[in-house]
Amino acid sequence: MRLSQRKNNELRPIEIIRNYTKHAEGSVLIKCGDTHVICTASIEKNVPSFLKGKNQGWVTAEYGMLPRSTSTRMARESAKGKQSGRTQEIQRLIGRSLRSIIDLKKLGEITIQIDCDVIQADGGTRTASITGAYVALHDAIQNILTKGIIKDSPIIDSIAAISLGVKDSDILLDLDYAEDSTCDTDMNIVMTGSGKFIEIQGTAEGVAFTRDEMNNLIDMAEQGIKKLTVIQNSLIL
Numbered sequence: 001m002r003l004s005q006r007k008n009n010e011l012r013p014i015e016i017i018r019n020y021t022k023h024a025e026g027s028v029l030i031k032c033g034d035t036h037v038i039c040t041a042s043i044e045k046n047v048p049s050f051l052k053g054k055n056q057g058w059v060t061a062e063y064g065m066l067p068r069s070t071s072t073r074m075a076r077e078s079a080k081g082k083q084s085g086r087t088q089e090i091q092r093l094i095g096r097s098l099r100s101i102i103d104l105k106k107l108g109e110i111t112i113q114i115d116c117d118v119i120q121a122d123g124g125t126r127t128a129s130i131t132g133a134y135v136a137l138h139d140a141i142q143n144i145l146t147k148g149i150i151k152d153s154p155i156i157d158s159i160a161a162i163s164l165g166v167k168d169s170d171i172l173l174d175l176d177y178a179e180d181s182t183c184d185t186d187m188n189i190v191m192t193g194s195g196k197f198i199e200i201q202g203t204a205e206g207v208a209f210t211r212d213e214m215n216n217l218i219d220m221a222e223q224g225i226k227k228l229t230v231i232q233n234s235l236i237l
Helices: 085-099 125-146 211-236
Strands: 014-018 026-032 035-044 058-065 111-120 159-167 170-173 185-192 197-204
Touching: 014 125, 014 211, 026 125, 035 125, 058 085, 058 125, 085 111, 085 125, 085 159, 085 197, 111 125, 125 159, 125 185, 125 211, 159 211, 170 211, 185 211, 197 211
Parallel strands: 058 111
Antiparallel strands: 014 026, 026 035, 035 111, 159 170, 159 185, 185 197
């Protein structure tokens, strides 16, 4: 039994609160245990310069952690004058994950800007951001469909993500910070609702992992993401 009293294949308590902020076309607060992230989706009626005149849209993301989202205060990256490599990596991951389930041609020349702001961190902030951002994205698209700005939904699948790890030969699903910081292997997996893979990030932190362990990690991730997809669908279908 884990310190959280969860089984090895058990998710943390998940809650997704829709319409969390007033102004954004789509917004949610996602709670994965003690990790809480606000995800907003904003509609902009333009596209980056490299897409001008191509009659297709764009989905992009920004990610950040509030100064006191962790046990000690972090300086704002804006005060430092640049984003960390970690922040850039995570927001690129969120953006390409969401683009993978959107038909950009059906958006026309519209950009959907996703913002993921971590207000409390206890491991798995990037995976929680992706899972919550999908619901915010869905709501933003429903907003512009209702207004007649676009004719057909560009959503072709759902998407969710989960973290896992190997500790003392045990595979653990949905890591909190204490587990994540001590695991022998750390993995983040992004999958569509139809079971296709967008990203598999796996790193041996101390002890190298085997092919069998990797396969078992992927199998457990798939089961966890199926549960997340059920939660997402219970809100939007």
